[in-house]
Amino acid sequence: MLRLFRQQYNYFLSPDKDLVRRLYRVTGVIPQQIALYTLAMQHSSASSKLTENNERLELLGDSVIDLAVADHLFKHFPYKPEGFLTEMRAKLVSRGMLNDIAIRMGLKELIVRKASEADFHKSSIAGNALEALVGAIYLDLGYQAAHRFVLERMIQPYIDLDELVRTTVNFKSKLLEWCQKRQKKLQFKLVSEHREKNKWVYTMAAIVDDEKVGRGSESSKKRAEQLAAEAAVLHFKIDQTED
Numbered sequence: 001m002l003r004l005f006r007q008q009y010n011y012f013l014s015p016d017k018d019l020v021r022r023l024y025r026v027t028g029v030i031p032q033q034i035a036l037y038t039l040a041m042q043h044s045s046a047s048s049k050l051t052e053n054n055e056r057l058e059l060l061g062d063s064v065i066d067l068a069v070a071d072h073l074f075k076h077f078p079y080k081p082e083g084f085l086t087e088m089r090a091k092l093v094s095r096g097m098l099n100d101i102a103i104r105m106g107l108k109e110l111i112v113r114k115a116s117e118a119d120f121h122k123s124s125i126a127g128n129a130l131e132a133l134v135g136a137i138y139l140d141l142g143y144q145a146a147h148r149f150v151l152e153r154m155i156q157p158y159i160d161l162d163e164l165v166r167t168t169v170n171f172k173s174k175l176l177e178w179c180q181k182r183q184k185k186l187q188f189k190l191v192s193e194h195r196e197k198n199k200w201v202y203t204m205a206a207i208v209d210d211e212k213v214g215r216g217s218e219s220s221k222k223r224a225e226q227l228a229a230e231a232a233v234l235h236f237k238i239d240q241t242e243d
Contacts, residue, residue, distance in 0.1 A: 019110075026106045027133065028153055033140045040132035043113035043125055054132035059199075061135030064143070065093055068150040076161060087170060090223050092159065098127035101158050107133070130154075171229035175206065178238050184209050188225045191215065206232040 016034045023037055024030050031037045036057070044053040069092050073085050091097065102108070103126050111129050138146040155161075172188075179186040191203040204224040206214040213235045216227025 022110060026110060027137075027149065029137055029141070029145070029149060031136070031140055033136075036136040036140050037133070040136040041110045041112055041129060043111055043129065045114040046112045054129060057132035057135035057139075058128050059131075059135070060138065061131035061133065062093075062199075064134050064138045064146050065098075065131060065150055065154075068147045069093055069155070071147070072151055072155065073161075088161075088164065090226065091164065092155070094223070094227070095124045095127055095218065097159075098130050099124050100127075101154055102126035102130035104158060105130070105153070171226055171233050174238060175208075175229045175232050175236075178233075178236065179208060188228060190221065204228045208232065208236075 016038075019038065020031060020034065039052070040054050040057050040061075042053050044055060046053070066089070069089050070085070073088050073092075077085065077088070107129055108126055111125060113125060134146055134149065137149050176186055178184075185208070187207050189205050189207060191205045193200055193202045195201075199219045201217055201219060202221045202224045203215060203217040204221060204227075205212045206216075206225070206228040214228040214231030214233075216224045216229075216231060218224040218227060
């Protein structure tokens with residue numbers, strides 16, 4: 001009852017009611033602790049203080065999304081092995097996927113930033129803000145609310161899981177098989193690694209016969225290799241359907 005009262009007050013009477021209504025239109029969530037959501041939308045470029053941006057919430061939200069997605073995939077695909085579930089989760093929580101969902105959701109209009117429009121689309125600002133938003137929902141309304149948001153506002157409107165199964169392949173294995181048939185040498189090399197906010201980001205290159213044909217950046221080397229292999233598969237126009 002108290003939670004409902006706070007939500008109704010915030011929506012109709014709070015000094016921040018305009019922000020609350022904008023958040024509700026985009027996310028379907030009426031916040032109780034508005035400060036959490038304000039912080040979730042605060043990019044580091046708009047604040048000189050280390051703790052007055054969304055990076056801490058982003059770290060928390062990243063873990064909540066991982067758990068919610070893993071739980072959903074486990075139940076949606078009851079007979080699939082661990083490797084399949086891991087690959088599907090990696091695809092769903094990839095930086096590119098989260099960024100795309102956040103932009104399509106309309107989160108861009110809520111983010112406070114100084115980054116240019118070009119920087120915005122080249123970076124993961126929107127996806128990072130989405131992770132921070134999930135972290136805010138988790139702290140404000142609990143895990144069930146955050147889990148429901150991930151399913152009903154992130155996955156169901158924008159992702160067809162069964163279609164993703166048909167298009168998601170192990171690009172590294174696909175590329176290796178293609179190279180072996182043509183007696184080409186394939187290797188993956190670490191191009192760079194750097195600290196980005198709360199995690200390391202690795203950039204891997206797929207190299208075929210000493211030519212760099214694909215690159216990928218992710219928070220794990222294995223995921224980065226998959227992205228690099230995917231770029232190489234597109235480069236060579238290799239059939240992406242499952243065998």
